[in-house]
Amino acid sequence: MLGSIALALTFTASLAGMVLYALAARGRVELTQAARRCTQLALLGMFVACATLLYYIFNYHFEINYVYEHASRKLSKFLLFSTFYASQEGSFMLWGLWTAIIAVFLLDYARRQRYEAHVMAIYLSVLVFISLMLIAKSPFETIYAAHPGEAAKGFIPADGKGLNPSLENLWIVIHPPMLFLGFSLLAVPFAFALAGLIKRDYQGWVVTSMPWTLGAAMVLGFGIILGGFWAYETLGWGGYWAWDPVENASLLPWLVTVAAAHTMLTQKRTGGLIRTNIALTLLAYALVLYGSFLTRSGVLGEASVHSFADPGYLAFTMLVCALGVFILVPFSIFLWRWKEMSGFTQDYKILSRETGLSIASALLGASALVVFIGTSAPLVQKKVETDFYNNLHIPLIIVLLVVNALSLLLKWRQSSWNDLVKKSLSAFIATIVFTAAIVLLGVHDVRFALISASAFFALYVNVELGWKILRGHWGVSFDRSSPTSQDYLRRLGTALGITLILGVLSLLIGTAGDYNLFEPAIGQFWPYFAILFAVLLVVFVLAGYPKFVFDTKFLGAYVAHIGLAVFVLGVVASAGYTKKEIVRLPIRKPVPAFGGKYTLTFQGIDPVDTVNEHTYWLIKIADKNGYAGTARPLSFFTDFNQRQSPILNPGIVKYASRDLYFTLMASEEEGGIPKDTLGKLQEITALDGKLRLRFINFDFPQSERTKMMSQQPFHVTATAVAYTANFPNGDTLVLGMTQNPVTGESAKDDDTIPGTKFHVQLFQLMPDMQNPANSKVVLRVFDVDHLPSPPTEVITIEAFIKPYINLVWAGIITLVIGFGFSVIRRRREALVAIERAEQAYEKLLASTHGKMSPDASRAESQKSKVLITKKKQIKRA
């Protein structure tokens, strides 16, 4: 009840805010204050709605359909929290929450940038859409409303269905929130671009939007790689990226946003590419919505493992409408203004950094196009193989990396070939040496060699240039100004924040998100984090905030590109040179693997959690230096599939230069009494020829079949004839077996062949319903006096060596940090730009005092117009 009211509040407030801001943008400036209140109310509504849903989840209110469908009493606390956004409705809640939180920050930033009314009116329209979706498909629907006829009013189920087992991992606590934060952030550049278009401020919006564009790329990129890392650590197929439509849906807007960031940089320098930048920025958000449409509307159906099913006619229609509105309206305005959008352009030569940036954007755009085509193929009943993406990206990434390196060596506006050759000579030589080295080391695939060479080239140039900036200009000094009590509070917060982020991330990586290991790990490692916290606190309080002397300002691009190059090297090494082997490990018996490089020993199992039957399979690894770690692949059972088959997670042991990755495939008993499979009227000769056994038929009467259908233990018999020395003409045996279809356990009747100590057991029935003549049985025959040695447990595993996989993660983290540096730089620039414009305006005002209209609101809108012109002039100067 409260939840639905809160959602209605968010919808009403964001709609009112949107309308008020739109009016304010048309000159009714006095409405701005009311619009701000509406924005805050919308956030309040989202907060209350989310808190209500969390309350329902944590208190097991299974009468709420969403809670019933996704939560369960067996789930650990962390996972219970994540059921909040485990599915369609809840993930819209998360999206809405982030959008509303960002709205409040954006409001303040846009106000200072003189963009408030336009930007907020557009931005709030996104929140209107999300809250409308939430009202149409509410997470607060009761179970009796969702299943009319099946559940009576007031019915409360005893337990919920629980989380999808593949989601039962702690990475779910941070991956989806990060991804949705990225999606929400992308609405900001979209709003700025559209506002700039409407205001005819074709230049200023770029400066204003730049930090948000980069910030969105940073967060979304981080969110995407977290998903990849999670897949790698839990799914067991050994990879982190499968070009699945849902993954692609998050990659598409990222590619387009990064492309936009590059051309926006060009526009800041030259004033050109106005249309490109607006189009790319509008497109990036359109792709967010397109991705949501693909994954949430059910159109992907069978194309993706994790797409949502058909959400119902109403929600489908709304998604289509939203997609239509958010694409058609902005692009109509865009086309309307097409002619107008050519301004003063500073020309540049072909051999210039501007050209390089444009090529980079074009390549990123081409990559986005490839991903778009592949992802959209299911719409026309097609699907593409992953090779489609891989093969097309090979030339793209090679050219991208080479262009990246060369363009950084070029000057803005124009360069000379001589200069370029001179500057790139050392990088060229180094790359040739590197390539020769890796070819000698065994990289014989031309594609891999070329990608590695281009990545190394880019790495070399970026490190060289980055180091030039850093060299001799780095160090740490401390902010010595006398702090106020508020400063102390902030320092406490910073120390706590750093400790928590580092702590949570390192524990998650260390435990692979396995919640069985997470809590013990907290118990084990908290003192270290406490020490870190204490040290940070002491430093901050005694010495003040550290101020890094090196200017992170100009490093952003280099750091990001270094990250990209390192990432590509990691991808080539781990994807191209993974070694795979299927190994059978009898218990406690060392088995050599990978040509004797490692020795693996299956040491037994470690049942950690008896409720959910979580079991680790301990595999000891030894290399030539002795013990080298223990891998713990995990198997567990879940009610989600009615405990029919175990869910398997891989076991990974990380080293600096490689991962050893083990996936469980089968566990069985070997040796012991042999089993024989027999068709009708077939014979076996067993026990050194002392026994000949012929299977005649089996008997599975209707009464027993009925028991099997109703999940009760049932009894079957098989008739066989045994020929022995005492009965050369055969002795007919009736072998019986009782099977429990729920547990799969069976009790075998033991039949002794008269006159011998030979035993025969019916072990398993393999009926063929369509062709009863093909039915088979499995029999076991043994001699009590000569029992074979007891059976041993044998597991079969798929073992991988993944070389340099850590470069993949390290590369992306570096890329994200690079984006972070750039965000800081561009934010400062945007603030400085508006400050200078304000000063220029004050001067102008002083000189033309009295000439302005006395009407306050008119003056205000006049002021922002003048400011924009000023900003342009200053930038150009």
Place this chain on the structure above:
Amino acid sequence: MKRKHIISLVVAVAFIAIAAFALVDNKIDYSDFQKASQSGRRAQVSGTYDKDKGSQYDVKSNTFSFFMKDRQGYEMPVKYVGVKPNNFELAPSVVCVGKVEGGVFEASDIQTKCPSRYEGSGKMNTEGQAANGQS
């Protein structure tokens, strides 16, 4: 300026042509067993696992095999190199990508749809209901 435009146009057209080739080369049709048998091309077939005939995993060759009935009701043995996918028995539908060779569908990829996840209006789990009854 003109030359710049021409070069970029040529490159763009060339890339789109390559992409189109790659698309034709790598596309997989949504199909059924009969069509897939006739064409011999790689196809995606969805259907249901025939529980009566059971499924088998052979450790030595690391192959998982079972019988699948496609949407047209045509049944065919399916062979897949790898272990039995999670949720296999309960999946209301199974999606296989591969091609028909010698009367057997050699799957390179098997996906199982989860029985209830991501289905807003899925059937209720009656077991959960029975556990508590009216309250």
